Amino acid sequence: MNAYAPLLAALVALLAGLTIGKAWERYKLRDGTWIDRRRVRESPHYILGLNFLVANQIDLAIAELTRAASLDANALEVHMILGNLYREKGQVGKAITIHQTLLQRQKLSRIEHAYVLLCLGIDYRRGGFVDRALDAFNEVLRLDPENEYALENIQKLHEEQHQWTEAYDTRQRLTNLAAIDSRPQSESILAFLENEIGLEATRRKDFPEAVRRFQSAIELDARAVPAYLNLGDLRLSQGREDEAAQIWNTLVQVAPDRAYLAFARLEAQAARAGKPERFTDLCRRLIEENPQDWRARLALSTHFVAAGQPAQALELLFAALVQNPHSLSVHQAIWQTLGQLGHPQTLVDRYSDVTQHAVFYLDPHVCMRCRYRSTELLWQCPHCHDWNTFVEERIAPAQDTAN
């Protein structure tokens, strides 16, 4: 379980911000005397607490940090972390109380005030108090207009409520703040949000706006796969067949690893045009360009079956199985084809050989960020809500991919 990893990253960032920031002096004037802020940080309880935190032993971390906090009631960051830890343990009420109490303090600097409010906003969000969370994050932005944590939380809150335009505007602010090298990543998130706005426009039948949004998504990120699919679907619904096919073919070119998402559409389009070979040629080309492409093999095999050539279909399916022994759809196709051939013993034996070491499961997609598993490819993770984090999981090929 890695549930605490994002929390940890946020805490480290908070600590760094507070320790390095100009606002956090080592010595602070309190009641007319200078107080040495190092006292808490040099206490063994503080160090132990952070170690337990890194080791994900949250209860022990709370115990040690509580002791460290008792050394100096004014040690803001320790109390702030304690509140965060209670929140992550699910004790949201306690976290809110701690952070609200910190906010009552006199003499909080602007940046300290912003950090405590940020923690409180996250508490509210976790507790499901959406409006209060939004207020807190907006207040953080008033104090610290470039606070990326506040902006990210606001974006997520809007996404959770399907307020795509508001989420887009917030992500736009984050993109403007992003360093040059992380800008493409931020723009690809913008592209997904554009796509959602386009879908909304489609639902209310504002097609010109939908087209604009899908096109804008593709401009932001040439690999914005759902935007190609949706734009093509829209063109098809307007009777513009060729345009739809052209859009899906562009998708195949820019993102061949996701080409399979357009297979059913392209196959049907080729059939309607009376040129089914357009689709089979495409599959062959994809296999040639990427020998590991098991989906193109699977798609091509159905054509061989339909054309009364189950033996050729089976060869393709065996090759697909070597590339992805976990795909239930390949196994199902193999059994269907074996059935058509009357289950010849030699072919059944070959199937046994290929599958001997395979592990079967139905959910070959996994979120790179939180390990959430899904049978379908998802663009936004339902668990960690991040965009475009799913990869196809393959434990180990049944044999080396030498072909």
Ligand SMILES: [Zn+2]
């Ligand atoms: Zn996830």
